[in-house]
Amino acid sequence: MVDDDRDLGDAQHVHWQSTYTAHPGMYGAEPSAAARRAAEVFRMAGSANVLELGAGHGRDALFFAREGFTVHAIDFSSAGLDQLRAAARAQSLDARVTALVHDVRDPLPWPDASQDAVFAHMVLCMALSTPQIRAIVGEVRRVLRPGGVLVYTVRHTDDAHYGAGVAHGDDIYEHSGFAVHFFTRYLVDSLAEGWILTEVYAFEEGDLPRRLWCITQALPHG
Numbered sequence: 017m018v019d020d021d022r023d024l025g026d027a028q029h030v031h032w033q034s035t036y037t038a039h040p041g042m043y044g045a046e047p048s049a050a051a052r053r054a055a056e057v058f059r060m061a062g063s064a065n066v067l068e069l070g071a072g073h074g075r076d077a078l079f080f081a082r083e084g085f086t087v088h089a090i091d092f093s094s095a096g097l098d099q100l101r102a103a104a105r106a107q108s109l110d111a112r113v114t115a116l117v118h119d120v121r122d123p124l125p126w127p128d129a130s131q132d133a134v135f136a137h138m139v140l141c142m143a144l145s146t147p148q149i150r151a152i153v154g155e156v157r158r159v160l161r162p163g164g165v166l167v168y169t170v171r172h173t174d175d176a177h178y179g180a181g182v183a184h185g186d187d188i189y190e191h192s193g194f195a196v197h198f199f200t201r202y203l204v205d206s207l208a209e210g211w212i213l214t215e216v217y218a219f220e221e222g223d224l225p226r227r228l229w230c231i232t233q234a235l236p237h238g
């Protein structure tokens with residue numbers, strides 16, 4: 017099972033590389049609604065830096081930088097991050113944004129309690145098994161400082177593509193080459209154990225539309 021998880025994720029890596037190469041800037045230059053909301057939450061929590069998981073070509077990372085945050089953007093697609101770096105240079109934001117090729121299935125390369133805020137838009141719902149998702153949230157918890165905030169979004173079981181396409185088990189379905197782990201509310205609640213769950217709201221993105229939840233959870237202060 018662990019090898020199968022790894023194989024699916026590795027195949028998705030190839031898929032994302034070729035997708036970004038074929039469709040540069042595919043999500044557009046405007047930030048997501050989730051990022052706009054997260055910037056308010058991070059500011060209210062006194063955050064100066066944001067670590068973004070699965071930043072892609074950077075529509076949200078660049079927005080956070082424009083909003084004054086220092087941003088570490090990670091993704092396993094070097095093609096996406098090359099586009100992010102080029103856009104950061106073009107917008108004179110390169111001093112505020114660093115981009116690192118990193119697979120979130122591996123431990124985060126930052127020390128304990130070193131980050132103020134973590135943002136992850138449509139990443140935890142990628143080709144990740146439930147144990148891998150739990151491990152990633154554990155890593156986020158490790159690198160966040162006390163009082164640090166995680167805002168993440170995921171497609172969920174009311175999405176039109178839930179149950180469609182190739183079933184990989186563990187609520188993961190592959191449709192048009194993209195594998196998605198559709199979240200249950202039970203999974204959201206269980207990932208918030210030991211955190212303060214402050215908000216779960218439903219929203220939609222894109223033409224499908226993708227049906228998502230945006231979750232905000234914070235670590236207790238010291």
Ligand SMILES: C[S@@+](CC[C@H](N)C(=O)[O-])C[C@H]1O[C@@H](n2cnc3c(N)ncnc32)[C@H](O)[C@@H]1O
Pocket residue numbers: 025028032043048069070071072073074075076090091092093096118119120121136137138139142143
């Ligand atoms: C649906 S896209 C969202 C991109 C970006 N957050 C946005 O909304 O513009 C998912 C992103 O997650 C990245 N990704 C998927 N699995 C990953 C993994 N295991 N490690 C790091 N990045 C991953 C993909 O390369 C892709 O950029």
